Amino acid sequence: MSGSTHERGPKRANGARETEILGLLQQAEGALTPGEVAERLGGELTYSTVVTILTRLHAKELLTRSPRGRAYAYAPVTDDPGFAARRMRTVLEERSDREDVLARFADGLSATDAELLRQLLGNDSPNR
Incomplete structure (x- = not known):
């Protein structure tokens, strides 16, 4: 070589x-x-x-x-969606202005994604 x-x-x-x-x-x-x-x-x-x-x-x-x-x-340790979620969580954890970041994120969602997020947040599952 x-x-x-x-x-x-x-x-x-x-x-x-x-x-x-x-x-x-x-x-x-x-x-x-x-x-x-x-x-x-x-x-x-x-x-x-x-x-x-x-x-x-x-x-x-x-x-x-x-x-x-x-x-x-x-x-x-997880599948592809799990890795994407970990990356999103890491970015959020690095910010001191979490509320602003989450608000901007939510504002940028399509109507379909916003509805899906509402459904997921309404789920009482501890894994979500």
Whole structure:
């Protein structure tokens, strides 16, 4: 291998690789080891690069991991809508003007989305 790159394919931003691997794990029917992830990527990345990306995603609390043989198997902590909700919550938690942000968000909703939100907020489920 020439140079200091760990990638076999074209150079892509770390965020793009993380998104690609997270999507792959979301589509899998169970947790995958780094070797299984590398194989499903078709050899685009080296094993060590896949381990680095999986470790980074685990540190960001986007993946769980459990021992499988001599490696860990990784799985997403939630599905795609769950990740979108986490991003929205993170943005809101970073703001001191939460009421204003929520008001602007609500004002920008379509009538259909506003009605859906009303229905969801009217739901007594503790998971919402």
